[in-house]
Amino acid sequence: GESVGLHLPTLSVQEGDNSIINCAYSNSASDYFIWYKQESGKGPQFIIDIRSNMDKRQGQRVTVLLNKTVKHLSLQIAATQPGDSAVYFCAENWSNSGYALNFGKGTSLLVTP
Amino acid sequence: DSGVTQTPKHLITATGQRVTLRCSPRSGDLSVYWYQQSLDQGLQFLIQYYNGEERAKGNILERFSAQQFPDLHSELNLSSLELGDSALYFCASSDGQGNSPLHFGNGTRLTVT
Numbered sequence: 001g002e003s004v005g006l007h008l009p010t011l012s013v014q015e016g017d018n019s020i021i022n023c024a025y026s027n028s029a030s031d032y033f034i035w036y037k038q039e040s041g042k043g044p045q046f047i048i049d050i051r052s053n054m055d056k057r058q059g060q061r062v063t064v065l066l067n068k069t070v071k072h073l074s075l076q077i078a079a080t081q082p083g084d085s086a087v088y089f090c091a092e093n094w095s096n097s098g099y100a101l102n103f104g105k106g107t108s109l110l111v112t113p
Numbered sequence: 114d115s116g117v118t119q120t121p122k123h124l125i126t127a128t129g130q131r132v133t134l135r136c137s138p139r140s141g142d143l144s145v146y147w148y149q150q151s152l153d154q155g156l157q158f159l160i161q162y163y164n165g166e167e168r169a170k171g172n173i174l175e176r177f178s179a180q181q182f183p184d185l186h187s188e189l190n191l192s193s194l195e196l197g198d199s200a201l202y203f204c205a206s207s208d209g210q211g212n213s214p215l216h217f218g219n220g221t222r223l224t225v226t
Binding site: 031032034037041042043049051078086091093098099101102104105106 | 117215
């Protein structure tokens with residue numbers, strides 16, 4: 001079936017650097033995308049979302065970019081901090097759903113001092 | 114704090130047994146979603162309820178069932194448990210009115226021995 005996937009399973013960055021986490025999706029009918037952060041022992045936490053009528057959306061220290069032509073989604077984190085260390089998931093609206101989300105497998109971000 | 118409450122936090126049981134996981138959605142949310150998270154499968158959508166009615170089904174086994182009660186809390190029932198059912202089970206909620214972020218609880222960790 002169609003799925004959301006991630007290019008890199010792990011990413012290590014130095015504190016203060018910018019981080020970029022990438023995601024590929026295969027369902028061209030998806031029109032809503034979300035990034036989540038999951039810390040150990042906790043549930044996924046909403047970071048930022050974007051609809052397919054947009055290419056870019058900014059939040060506090062985070063930016064999501066959507067390239068529908070190549071079905072690619074990225075999350076940029078500015079001035080990465082140790083507290084950003086977590087697993088990051090991209091998700092898309094699930095085509096058969098009443099607004100459920102289909103998740104990728106996740107990227108582990110490790111921020112080193 | 115997402116406002117979604119799940120109980121219990123941990124559950125240890127034997128193969129063949131039946132367990133019930135409970136979820137209280139965020140105040141005002143009408144829709145509840147259940148997800149299973151295992152190491153090799155990531156976050157898998159199981160089932161969604163909206164205002165007491167089943168709305169969407171994902172990869173939910175026939176041994177699993179769920180319901181949403183008039184007070185909007187939901188229960189996920191897992192029966193004839195197998196070792197492979199050991200996982201984190203997350204509940205999420207949303208208003209269910211359109212594409213919007215799902216808000217996740219901190220999960221129930223199920224261990225089947």
